Amino acid sequence: MSTILTTPPPAAPASPERLPSPSSSSGWLARYRNGPGPTRHTLVAFPWSGAGPTAYNSWIPLLPQEIDLVTVALPGRDDRRDEDPVTKLTPGLVDAITDALLAHTGDGDGTVALFGHSFGALLAHAVAVRMQEHQRTPQAVIVSGSRAPMVRPPHPLHLLGERELLAKLIDMGGLPPRLQRHEQFLRSWLPRVRADLTACETYWPGTLPVLDCPLFAWSGAADWYAPACTTHRWLELAPDATHTTFPGGHFFISGQRGTTALLQALQWPRPVAARPLRLLQSQPLLARRWGA
Secondary structure, three states, rough: OEEEOOOOOOOOOOEEOOOOOOOHHHOEEEEEEEOOOOOOOEEEEEEOOOOOHHHHHHHHHOOOEEEEEEEOOOOOOOOOOOOOOOOOHHHHHHHHHHHHHHHHHOOOOOOEEEEEEEEHHHHHHHHHHHHOOOOOOOOOEEEEEOOOOOOOOOOHHHOOHHHHHHHHHHHHHHHHOHOOOOOOHHHHHHHHHHHHHHHHHHHOOOOOOOOOEEEEEEEEEOOOOOOHHHHHHHHOOOOOEEEEEEEEOOOOOOOHHHHHHHHHHHOOOOOOOOOEEEEEOOOOOOOHHHHH
């Protein structure tokens, strides 16, 4: 099914609170709150290549206060800028993030869902598998803008020269116009993107276990980097899985479009000032998760 969402401009982002965590996993998570009230749900968001913990800032003012937004902070950016970025999606990386997340969520009170876009989708799925091995399976996993792990990347960007890589990233919509000629920014950003793309595009985990939780796979109709034919195979990795194609390119999830679709999928509280979905193509909906 495909949807069209009309979104207002996002409000100013909230400020992050660095999570306390065990010394072995210190610095892996950042927590964002939109209000002082109690939380019933934790949304763990994994950023795309080159992005940091603030990648989902546009979501923060749109999420209800009952939801904690926790973002994953990888080496080589923000508070961890002095660390070398990862170039492989290894079991050690997955373990470190999983340990930090399990420590944060404690004994499992409340619900936890994982969301990842592009490189973040592969990370989110790997962490979900590891959580399941710890008997802490998340409520749901949403993978967005990414090939399924068993599909070879159709366009390996990490092998391109600097100018070609930059041109492709601009074409994907991953770089605001004001930064496209900012030489100082590009000198630090492009190596980080290449490192993440290397980890993403060389990830080949082999045989994967089936997730016991619902899995939602999202793709953009005009996304040449992760076309629907590569995202559709996520359906093989969970018996309760759906695939949805949205209008737009690689970054179709920005702003209220992403929060509205996400909260409808999870059946969590409605987003702030949300507008109803309008279907582009009508197909049977799963009433339990999407509403009748």
